Each structure stands twice: as structure tokens, then as C-alpha cells.
Amino acid sequence: xxxxxxxxxxxxxxxxxxxxxxxxxxxxxxxxxxxxxxxxxxxxxxxxxxxxxxxxxxxxxxxxxxxxxxxxxxxxxxxxxxxxxxxxxxxxxxxxxxxxxxxxxxxxxxxxxxxxxxxxxxxxxxxxxxxxxxxxxxxxxxxxxxxxxxxxxxxxxxxxxxxxxxxxxxxxxxxxxxxxxxxxxxxxxxxxxxxxxxxxxxxxxxxxxxxxxxxxxxxxxxxxxxxxxxxxxxxxxxxxxxxxxxxxxxxxxxxxxxxxxxxxxxxxxxxxxxxxxxxxx
Ligand code: AMP
Numbered sequence: 519x520x521x522x523x524x525x526x527x528x529x530x531x532x533x534x535x536x537x538x539x540x541x542x543x544x545x546x547x548x549x550x551x552x553x554x555x556x557x558x559x560x561x562x563x564x565x566x567x568x569x570x571x572x573x574x575x576x577x578x579x580x581x582x583x584x585x586x587x588x589x590x591x592x593x594x595x596x597x598x599x600x601x602x603x604x605x606x607x608x609x610x611x612x613x614x615x616x617x618x619x620x621x622x623x624x625x626x627x628x629x630x631x632x633x634x635x636x637x638x639x640x641x642x643x644x645x646x647x648x649x650x651x652x653x654x655x656x657x658x659x660x661x662x663x664x665x666x667x668x669x670x671x672x673x674x675x676x677x678x679x680x681x682x683x684x685x686x687x688x689x690x691x692x693x694x695x696x697x698x699x700x701x702x703x704x705x706x707x708x709x710x711x712x713x714x715x716x717x718x719x720x721x722x723x724x725x726x727x728x729x730x731x732x733x734x735x736x737x738x739x740x741x742x743x744x745x746x747x748x749x750x751x752x753x754x755x756x757x758x759x760x761x762x763x764x765x766x767x768x769x770x771x772x773x774x775x776x777x778x779x780x781x782x783x784x785x786x787x788x789x790x791x792x793x794x795x796x797x798x799x
């Protein structure tokens with residue numbers, strides 16, 4: 519695997535690849551790689567001639583300074599994992615490379631970045647969209663891979679690509695989970711032993727909510743989830759909403775047989791975890 523630290527260096531390499539007519543897949547990450555990230559890398563390898571992964575902890579998408587400072591960093595292991603999974607190129611820029619001067623772009627995504635995660639993490643999606651747009655402009659991939667674990671991010675990136683007519687195909691990838699159902703996340707590294715034993719409850723509650731849906735309605739399910747989360751002293755619910763998969767608007771009167779997304783964010787101690795599940799009424 520080749521590693522590039524600067525924009526001119528990676529662009530020189532990519533220009534050569536593209537001049538040979540090779541297709542390019544791209545997986546943007548913030549590192550602390552796990553099987554979720556690696557599933558994206560493997561899918562990109564299957565569908566493209568060459569695969570680029572980026573690792574950049576994007577400061578402007580953190581609305582919480584402590585979260586940024588404590589974000590896990592496991593670069594040596596990340597490089598080994600990328601090599602073992604046949605990634606061709608790693609882009610590893612630093613802050614000065616990505617932001618030689620502060621980027622104050624403000625995107626207008628309508629309601630999409632103001633609800634759900636956006637309500638609790640103001641500026642998060644604007645910061646994420648800035649860095650992903652920059653990375654797309656640097657790398658110009660044919661396909662880019664994003665996890666459904668960060669469902670709202672996926673919807674917003676799709677909206678951004680459409681808005682700016684960026685010629686990249688966005689490929690959504692299924693959430694990879696532990697055997698006990700916990701969605702893999704770099705932040706799981708920060709859970710202590712007792713928090714680790716509680717964390718699988720989040721997916722268990724979502725799964726049970728899903729199984730109740732055909733005999734219930736969104737508001738009753740919401741109330742059930744709220745009471746279920748309250749029963750666990752370690753968990754603190756930030757939100758639970760059942761939303762339209764495209765508009766992300768909360769659904770009151772769902773259509774039978776149509777897919778919706780149940781989204782949840784909870785605090786487990788100081789660690790904020792998110793998850794979601796498809797749900798049908
Ligand atoms: P991050 O490093 O958290 O910015 O994530 C980089 C990419 O990996 C994003 O597209 C995430 O949605 C995706 N990702 C993170 N966790 C998972 C997971 N458990 N399963 C699938 N994709 C994931």
C-alpha cells in the first residue's frame with residue numbers, strides 16, 4: 519500500500535492510474551479502523567480496480583472539544599489492517615493540508631442537517647460535508663462507500679453530491695455488528711467493561727421495536743422505547759425517531775409495507791452511541 523500525506527503527491531499518483539483507465543473506489547474514514555470500515559474497503563476492492571482510503575480526524579465536524587481530543591487514534595494498526603485487506607492507497611493528510619486557512623462554507627441542506635443528529639450536534643454535518651466535498655475534489659473517485667450506521671450522514675452526502683453535480687456514485691453499505699448486535703464504532707473503544715455489557719441493549723431495543731411495528735404505530739413504539747431505555751440506569755436517551763428513509767421526516771401515519779428507519783442516539787456514560795434499524799408497519 520502506498521501512503522500519501524499531501525494533496526499534490528496523491529493527485530500525481532491518481533492521475534497516472536486514471537490515465538490508464540482504472541476505476542477508483544474511495545472510503546473516507548477517521549481511523550481507529552474496525553470490521554465496519556474494513557467491510558467498506560473490501561466492497562470497494564470488489565467493485566473497483568484501485569481503492570483509496572483516507573484517514574483524517576476532521577476537527578470541524580466535532581461539536582464537542584472533549585470528543586475530538588479523546589477520539590481514538592490507532593494508526594499503526596490501521597495501516598496493517600488496510601494492507602491485510604488489499605487497500606491500494608492511504609491518504610493521510612494533516613490539518614494544515616486539509617485546511618490551510620479556515621473553511622467557513624455553510625451548506626444549505628434544508629431541514630436535513632437540522633433534525634435528529636443535527637439538532638443535538640449543531641455544525642456536525644456541515645463540517646462533515648465540507649471535508650467529504652474536499653476529499654471528493656482531491657481524489658475524484660468513481661465510487662465512494664459510506665456506512666448505513668451513519669444513516670443521516672449518508673442521506674446528506676447523497677444530497678450534497680446531487681446539489682453540486684459531483685460525478686461520484688455513493689454506495690451505501692450495511693452496518694457491521696458484534697455477535698451481540700452492538701454496531702461497531704470507533705467510539706466503542708472508549709467504553710469501560712460495565713458499559714460494554716450494557717451497550718448491546720441498544721440494538722436489542724431497536725430489534726424489539728421492529729418486531730412490534732406490524733401490530734403498533736410509531737408513537738406507541740416511541741413511548742415503549744423511551745420506557746425501555748429508562749429501565750437501564752446506564753443508558754440515557756437523546757432521541758428515538760421513526761423517519762422516512764429519504765426525507766428523514768418523522769412519520770406519524772406510516773404506509774403499510776413501506777420501509778422506514780428507526781434512529782436512536784443514547785449516552786452510555788460519557789460515550790454517545792447511535793444506531794438505526796429498518797422498520798415496517
Ligand atoms: P468514521 O471513521 O466513523 O468516520 O466512519 C467511516 C465510514 O465507516 C463511514 O461511512 C461510516 O458510516 C462507516 N462505518 C462506521 N461504522 C460502521 C459499521 N459498524 N458498519 C458499517 N460501516 C461503518
